[in-house]
Amino acid sequence: MSVSVNKLAPELVAAAEPTPSGHLPLSCMDRTAVVRILVDLMLVFKQGVQPAKAFRAALSRALVSYYPVAGRIVEPIPGEPEVACTGDGVWFVDASVDCSLKDVNNLERPLLLPKKELIPFAPPDVNEEDLIFMMQVTEFTCGGFAVGIRFSHTVFDGLGAAQFLQAVAEIARGHARLVVDPVWCRDAIPSPPKLSRGHAPSLASFRFETSVFDVSSDHISAVKNQFWRETGQKCSTFDVVTAMIWQSRTRAIGLDPHADVHLGFAANTRHLLRQVLPQEGFYGNCVYPMGIQTTAGTIAGSSPVEVIELIRDAKERMSAKFLDWMMGDAEDDPYKVPLEYGTLVVSDWSRVGFSEVNYGWGEPIHVAPLNDDSNFIASCIYLQPSMPKQGVRLLTRCVQKEHLPAFTEETMKFVHN
Incomplete structure (x- = not known):
């Protein structure tokens, strides 16, 4: 069957209230080159009611507490990345598909839709390596939806990314305040005297x-x-x-x-x-x-x-x-x-927490x-x-x-x- 995906132009979602500015340090673990990648992730949900609208609003409110996520990764000194709290916001994409989740086997492997249709991309003139988080919500005719996430491993580990998604979900479900308040304190982690910068993965060696x-x-x-x-x-x-x-x-x-x-x-x-x-x-x-x-x-x-x-x-x-x-x-x-x-x-x-994210319509399938x-x-x-x-x-x-x-x-x- 022929399936058509309609992706709207990416839009910036900023924090719902004014947030602090300035630069924040990253820890020695954040700064290793092996984590300088964007992690692509998809959560598939059976049902929802106008999820894109709900997510955009919840994301904006979550960024008040998680304001560094709305910033950009900068590197004023080579090998010493940090986060500039610019308040620019995160890129958000609203998308829809003219089929049901069942028609594409609930997006199980092998994928019946191209990956590029399910995850967000910033506009061509934006350097994605500087970004910390992006989100796409793709709605299906059955009422189900998929949430495509791209997060910077320089700022989040798996537990941290799941914590942020949980925060957005809590707000979407109507919580007045977050269950867990975010903490930055990257400079509290001591740097080893002999710190390696690691090695960034180079050309693909295998297929x-x-x-x-x-x-x-x-x-x-x-x-x-x-x-x-x-x-x-x-x-x-x-x-x-x-x-x-x-x-x-x-x-x-x-x-x-x-x-x-x-x-x-x-x-x-x-x-x-x-x-x-x-x-x-x-x-x-x-x-x-x-x-x-x-x-x-x-x-x-x-x-x-x-x-x-x-x-x-x-x-x-x-x-x-x-x-x-x-x-x-x-x-x-x-x-x-x-x-x-x-x-x-x-x-x-x-056990990281991605499978427990609930935006109000149940956990992901x-x-x-x-x-x-x-x-x-x-x-x-x-x-x-x-x-x-x-x-x-x-x-x-x-x-x-x-x-x-x-x-x-x-x-x-x-x-x-």
Whole structure:
């Protein structure tokens, strides 16, 4: 079927009241080059009543408290970005489609509408790298709608972006004040004496294929029980799913057994900075990149329990490694991840808060990252599956076409075992 998307011209939405001006510093975690990207995200809702109108008004009011988001990222000193509180506002796009969500399979993968029709873009003369947040609301004939978000990872981490979306949702639902007041305080986070600026991803090195797998909660529980029987210890859903995807991918890509393979994941460090950060409200980057290095033969030939133990050991070392890094005593730069085919980076979005955003018409039927053009490193994102399923959805971009059949076969052994 032929579908027509009508996107109106982007408009700036400014704060509903006057807000402070000036410049705000970013933390050492915000300033690393590896987070200088726009994250593209889509939330799909089953129903709503004039959502674009409601969102525009709620966004304007939320920007009073979150006034830095209406500003721009500037870099007066190379390598030292900060936020200029200009009050310019955020770009907002109102769009509509002449079909129902059912007609496009609720925007499940593979997408039946082009990504460019579902996310906002600023006018051509605007440098999008300076922007902090953009929103598009696309309404369907069935009354459902999709919210396309683009946020700067320099200003938000996943928890922070979800916090801002929750704030907009609270206002849309009629709350007189925010449940959690936002806090900036980026300068409260100490800068390590030997701070790396990281490395910005360069030209795409690989051509990764996108795949989606849903792992049932029953199967995850079965592996947890197996781990308990063999070790007498508990493990998490993250441990189980990460071990499965790392092992499946390693077996599928067929590296030499002695070749190095790397696993990377971001660990939340808010609990380690309680003395300098408030208990709630902080929405900047507050994660530390953890890594595990071993050989392809070790991962491919181990039992699931043995791979889980590797992951748990790394997580247990995180606090000490983070504190060493903050003191300048780290042996290796945690932000220098090998950009090789043997590297896999996983991100757990299932508990960040995007799936709980409710603008007054219920939670999203599903949430989908849309950064499918990132080809510099193999990745897997953990999401909540579409309602009413229970478990974890894996959005993978971690193998090239020639390894996709083997990867699918290995992964399905776990999913349907």
